[in-house]
Amino acid sequence: MTYAPHATIQVPSAVSALSFSPQEVLCVGSDDGSVRWYNLPSTKVSRAIKSLGDEISSIVWSQPKKDHPTSVWVASGPKLFAFPAETQKMIVSAADASCSLLVGEDDEDVLNELSISENGRLLAFGSDSGSVGTIEIPTQKVSRMRASHTTVCGSVKFIPDRPSELLSGGYDSALLHFDIGQGNILSRLDISAPPPTQGVSLSPPFVLSVSISPLGLLAASTADGRVWLGGGGEKRPNSSQGNKKKRSRKWEGLKEDEGFWMQVADGPVVSTVFRDAERLVTCSLLGAIAEYKISRNPEGTLQPEKTWSSSTLHLEKVDAMAATQAWLVVGGFAKDGKGVVEVWRDEGNVQPVT
Template identity: 50%
Template sequence: MTYSLRDSIKVPAAVSALSFGSQGNLAVGSADGSVRVYKLPSLKVLKAIRQLGDEVSSICWLNNRDAQIGEICVASGRNAYSFNLDTEKLILAPTDALVSLELGEDDEDVVNELNVNENKKYLSFSSDAGSVGIVDLSTRQITRMKTRHNSICDTVKFVPHRSSEIVSGGYDSAILHHDFFQRNLLSRFDITAAALPSSGVSLSPPFVLSLALSPCGLIAAGTADGRIWLGAGGDKATNAPKRKKGRKWEGLQESEGTWIQVADGPIVAAAFTGETTLIISTLLGRLVCYSVSYDNEGHLVANERWQSAVEAINKVNAIAVNQGSLVVGGLDEFGKGIAEVWSLD
């Protein structure tokens, strides 16, 4: 599996969030509080959202399969907004939002990531205050987990095929596994710092900056000290060792995981494409694709299948992957926004 740079999307402010919808539409969020939607390979803007007021930190799609473009949920500042993009308006404003929710606990509590679960009934969120929460999309009720991170909670994901389980990662170097119906902590993994490199220069603390879960429950966590932790305890892929089905996902078992040292700098984004292919990006734009498998003894193995580097991005903030494309977003040398579109060869 290899990718080639095909095109670039340029916008006035830094690209801060990316997301593919089920129809193949790409949403690009920016630091100036705007969102632009494209239908690749065309670089013509289909729809835009402006004047959200704060950086767009996350985007997820709520649309059903019959939608022409769909419904989108956008995090900006302490708020989350949902918009129906199947409207005659080309440019939408906050007053056009179907729903506006205050998810941050105060003005300083910025929402960092949004995700919607498989049946589109629940929205998860993480915030600067370390809180992890759920929104019931039918009632708009907000529920926060009893256990929060001791620092910024940067990322949160739903566990596939588990009706009430989410995992979150934070700047306290912890991955927390929650039951959001009971609001209880089910398990946790506290990450320790890596040994000093041979140069004697200390690495960054192992803050958890990115999480990805495969469709079968394999987890990848990217840290600020350039490592990826792969956790296989909850992996139900066809090539995974046969495990008894437990009452809860067991993905944070340290004994079932393995570490990959990718770079000296932060792993800012990670995404699975399919059951066994993981793509990551570092802050400075090193792109690596791994194929995850198991050896004859059932131990987890990650083989590097492709690597490259961005061409015009000075700092990467986000990636998005679908079946045929990899999009990498951030800012260029002049501080402007740019998203590089890479195609699967």
């Protein structure tokens, strides 16, 4: 698959979060606490949230339901806000939020990634203190896992088709797999740095992003330029019996003997996104983008194939990436420090413009 640049969106402050709604409306959060909506392919702002006071670290959308309108959840500093997705107001503020929660343990305990469960009942979060928790959306009850990371927890994801299991990644170079109801760790993977090459040691293997495909394949990126592909929890056909792999009692995506490392960049890999069950997009801090097709050989071993790569055109540093079937968007800041979102369109065989 190939992507071609479609447009560049400029905003006053560095872009810190990107998210697509279920209807593919693009939401852009900035480090000045503002949020802007765009109905691609138009690059005109359709709606905005005035400054919420702190950097926007994550944006997620609830799934529309018959008795519950869609909401957009925004993490800003230690606080969490919910806004109705549909409103007549062009510009809203914190006063318009349908829900406002102080989730961090103190003012310094900034929230990082948010994740919403498939049934729409739970919202997961990680924070700078290392804690991992969930919020019951109907009751707004906050619960924390019994264990935590020893430093910043930057990534959280629910395990597809397993509503009681949650995965987190931290700057302590650990991936933790939780039973949400019990708050206990079901499995963990502690990541070691590879041996230095030619006397050069890269950054420590802090976990910077976590993505899980619809079938349970894990991709976790690190600050030393690698991506861990964990295949132990992937649902897949069993060719010898003609049926799917037997469902295990718990997700097994952290089993070391069923995963491997890919070196995908020379520096930190800040984002990974599964566009579908087998296509993974990665992006580095300095804007190296690549897509991989993940398949298995006849023996069942995972094998990635790089199908496309390019570089961002206007970004000095990348902080966020999001994708749909039609769009790939990358955000951060330009050389002048102002915010930039690069919008790339899935163009089949059209070559990127440089």
